[in-house]
Amino acid sequence: MTILxxxxxxxxxxxxxxxxxxxxxxxxVAIMAPGETRLGxxxxxEAERVIDASGKYVIPGGIDPHTHMELPFGGTxxxxxxxTGTRAAAWGxxxxxxxxxxxxxxxxxxxxxxxxxxxxxxxxxxxYGFHQIVGGVDDDSLKAMDELVNEGxxxxxxxxxxxxxxxxDDGQILKAMQTASANGSMIMMHAENGMAIDVLVAQALAEGxxxxxxxxxxxxxxxxxxATNRAIMLARLTGxxxxxxxxxxxxxxxxxxxxxxxxxxxFGETCPQYLYLSLEDHLSQPGFEGAKWVCSTPxxxxxxxxxxxxxxxxxxxxxSIVSTDHCPFCFKEQKELxxxxxxxIPNGIGSVEHRMDLIYQGVVDGRITLExxxxxxxxxxxxxxxxxPQKGVIAPGSDADIVIYDPxxxxxxxxxxxxxxxxxxxxxxNFDIDGHVDTVISRGTVVVxxxxxxxxxxxxxxxxxxxxxxLI
Ligand code: DUC
Ligand code: ZN
Ligand code: ZN
Numbered sequence: 402m403t404i405l406x407x408x409x410x411x412x413x414x415x416x417x418x419x420x421x422x423x424x425x426x427x428x429x430v431a432i433m434a435p436g437e438t439r440l441g442x443x444x445x446x447e448a449e450r451v452i453d454a455s456g457k458y459v460i461p462g463g464i465d466p467h468t469h470m471e472l473p474f475g476g477t478x479x480x481x482x483x484x485t486g487t488r489a490a491a492w493g494x495x496x497x498x499x500x501x502x503x504x505x506x507x508x509x510x511x512x513x514x515x516x517x518x519x520x521x522x523x524x525x526x527x528x529y530g531f532h533q534i535v536g537g538v539d540d541d542s543l544k545a546m547d548e549l550v551n552e553g554x555x556x557x558x559x560x561x562x563x564x565x566x567x568x569x570d571d572g573q574i575l576k577a578m579q580t581a582s583a584n585g586s587m588i589m590m591h592a593e594n595g596m597a598i599d600v601l602v603a604q605a606l607a608e609g610x611x612x613x614x615x616x617x618x619x620x621x622x623x624x625x626x627x628a629t630n631r632a633i634m635l636a637r638l639t640g641x642x643x644x645x646x647x648x649x650x651x652x653x654x655x656x657x658x659x660x661x662x663x664x665x666x667x668f669g670e671t672c673p674q675y676l677y678l679s680l681e682d683h684l685s686q687p688g689f690e691g692a693k694w695v696c697s698t699p700x701x702x703x704x705x706x707x708x709x710x711x712x713x714x715x716x717x718x719x720x721s722i723v724s725t726d727h728c729p730f731c732f733k734e735q736k737e738l739x740x741x742x743x744x745x746i747p748n749g750i751g752s753v754e755h756r757m758d759l760i761y762q763g764v765v766d767g768r769i770t771l772e773x774x775x776x777x778x779x780x781x782x783x784x785x786x787x788x789x790p791q792k793g794v795i796a797p798g799s800d801a802d803i804v805i806y807d808p809x810x811x812x813x814x815x816x817x818x819x820x821x822x823x824x825x826x827x828x829x830x831n832f833d834i835d836g837h838v839d840t841v842i843s844r845g846t847v848v849v850x851x852x853x854x855x856x857x858x859x860x861x862x863x864x865x866x867x868x869x870x871x872l873i
Contacts, residue, residue, distance in 0.1 A: 402426070402449050402845060408435055409454030409805065411795055413461075414776035422459060423448070424801040427844040431797055450847075452840060454805050460775050461795050462496025462527075462802030462843065463757045464782035467646060467670065467724030470500050471520055475747040476738060480729045480823045484858050486753055487526040489821040491848045491856050493754035494838040496802035497792050497864065498727075499530045499782075501558055505567075506537030510545035514554060518863070525861025527843050528802070530788070532556040532589060536566070538573035543580045553865025555787050556587040558646070561628045562595035562697060571635065578641035585868045587786075588636065589644045592628035592653065593620060593698055602744050613691030616743045617680045617699035622650035622707075625698055629653040633660045633667055642666040642872050644785065647726045649675040649698040651710035658719040666872060668785065670722040671711050673759040674750050674828070679703040683828075692736040693828050695746040696726065712768045715777060722785060723760050723777045727753035731825040751822045755814045758834040761806070765835045787867035801845040810837025821854075 404424040411420045411432065423431040423444060431439055438444060445451055470486040472479040481489065483500075490498055502517035504510040510533060517531055533554050535542050546557055559574055560567035569577065574590075581588045601619040610618075629645055633656065636643035648654050648669045660667045674694070678684075680702045683694040694700055701707045714720040728749025730736050739746030752759070760778055763769045769777070783793025790799050813819065815830040841849035848856030 403447065404450045404452065404842070404845070405444050405448035406452045406454050406459055406803065406805065407445065409457050409459035411459045412771055412775045413794060414772050414780050417771060422795060422803065424842070424845050427801055429795060429797055429799050429801050432795060452805065456809065457839060458771070458806040458808060459795065460804050460806055461779045461793050462804050462841065463494050463778050464497040464788065464792055465490060465495045465725050465727065465753055465756060466499040466722065466782040466786050467726050468498045468500045468753055469726070469728040469749065472501070472728055473503065474728070474749065475745060477730065477735050477747055479749060480731050480735065481727070481751065482823070483521040483524040483529070484526070485823040486727065487529065487861055488854070488856065489754040491526050491841055491843065492821045492854065494757040494804040494806065494841055495527065495753060496841065496843045497528045497788065498753070499532055499786055501534050502531045502554070503534045504536050504542060508537070510535060510542045510549065514549060521863070523859045526848065526856045526858055527861045528864050529861055530786070530864035530866050532558055534558045534567060535577060536560070538569050538577050543576060546577070546580045546586065547584050550584050550586050555866050555868050556589050556644070557581060558589040558591065560591040560595070561632065562591050562593040562598065564595045564599055568595050571631070574632070574635055575639060578635055578639035582639045582641040585872065587642050587644050587869050589646050590632045592625060592632050592645050594624040594628045597624050606742065606744065611741050611743055613689065613695055613743050613746060614680060614685040616695045616746065617684050617701065620697065620699045622652050622701065622705070625650040626652040626656055630656045633657065633665070636667060637665055642869065643668070645669040647672050647698050648720065649701050649707060651707045654711065654714045654719055658714070661719060668721045668871065669719070670724050671715070671720050672724055672726045673752050673756055674700060676708055676711055677759065678828070689740055692739055692746045693732060693826055694750065695736070695739070695743065695748055696728070696750045697748045712763065716769055716773065721781050723756060724782070725752040725756050727751055729822055729824045733825055750828045751824045752828065754820055754822055755829055757804070757838065758812050758814055758836060759832070761836045762834050784870040787869055788864060789870055801842055803842040804838060805840040807837045807839045810839065811835060812837050
């Protein structure tokens with residue numbers, strides 16, 4: 402199928418230009434001045450489909466490099482499958498996800514990856530890749546890291562939190578970082594001091610503090626900043642590149658900023674929940690309502706002014722990417738596991754469908770530029786995780802993953818009935834966006850058009866990733 406997208410404004414980190422985009426099959430084949438012909442041919446009459454994007458932005462499809470479909474957590478599983486989660490992502494203008502395959506202590510890393518392939522294969526609506534969680538660092542898993550790099554899994558997530566579950570101690574972290582330093586892969590870090598947090602949690606529960614808001618109060622910013630600093634120092638010691646996930650505390654990002662200023666290979670992401678939601682307004686809602694917003698790192702106190710600082714760090718590139726950490730749980734029977742004990746509430750918020758809209762709102766609000774929106778949500782994720790220039794850019798030869806975004810449209814994202822994630826509630830109640838995802842194209846196939854879903858399960862393909870471009 403050939404598709405001509407005409408009269409749109411094509412956005413990249415370098416700028417926005419009025420241009421027509423020609424797609425042939427799964428790839429972009431030409432970007433031309435509006436109305437220009439190619440090789441003497443009249444493209445408009447030759448294209449099988451012409452989409453008029455007048456007044457709209459034409460952007461590379463969103464890349465969400467941090468999702469957890471079907472993650473086992475706290476005795477249950479994240480409620481989106483690869484089928485429901487990738488479909489919801491497509492609805493929201495995200496055309497690639499990178500999900501986390503899980504290895505638990507005592508199991509083989511290769512088996513964890515194989516299990517994730519089995520969950521995803523034939524079920525995805527959009528393209529997908531994997532990072533690998535290494536939950537049990539030992540000699541076998543260190544060897545497996547080398548093997549996985551050759552299979553296109555070029556980043557490994559370690560946890561300084563969740564002792565007894567995903568946790569690695571400093572010696573294990575050091576060894577995994579030495580391995581990454583040697584094989585060129587990226588270490589992704591959940592940076593929270595889990596040992597200290599477990600003590601604070603036990604003390605709070607002993608004092609009868611069981612409400613959801615204590616989830617945040619027992620994970621204070623110091624536990625994030627301390628772990629961030631420790632991870633950076635261990636990365637520095639080993640020469641491993643480091644990417645800190647879901648940063649929420651301004652003090653932790655200040656530590657990252659210092660290391661970046663020294664020229665070290667360290668990067669960080671934040672997520673929409675930390676830019677918009679808070680301890681006071683969400684996690685502290687009456688009764689058990691706040692459980693909807695239990696995630697880790699936690700939502701922080703508005704009074705501490707983290708949100709403005711996180712937006713600033715996004716502008717200054719101290720934070721490089723906005724991912725979602727999409728990890729949805731239903732309220733009924735899943736979040737409810739923690740009634741009477743906040744530490745038993747499964748951690749996670751569902752946002753994979755809303756990231757493009759929520760961060761576009763930052764453009765509307767004057768917090769970031771249009772070009773930075775595309776850079777944070779598509780181009781940098783592609784470059785950071787070895788997908789560029791196949792993904793993350795509108796250029797001849799790149800996959801035709803394209804979103805046509807209407808800046809004069811409107812999107813009510815907080816209505817439980819209208820989202821497509823497999824959840825019985827929305828964490829984004831009362832969020833209305835000045836903008837709208839009109840058309841979504843995944844590898845040359847129109848999957849969303851004018852509020853209609855046209856995609857199919859099984860269209861999404863596994864992406865074998867290369868090494869990060871930021872390390873060369
Ligand atoms: N944080 C979450 O909120 N959910 C899943 C795992 C994590 O680190
Ligand atoms: Zn995490
Ligand atoms: Zn996560």
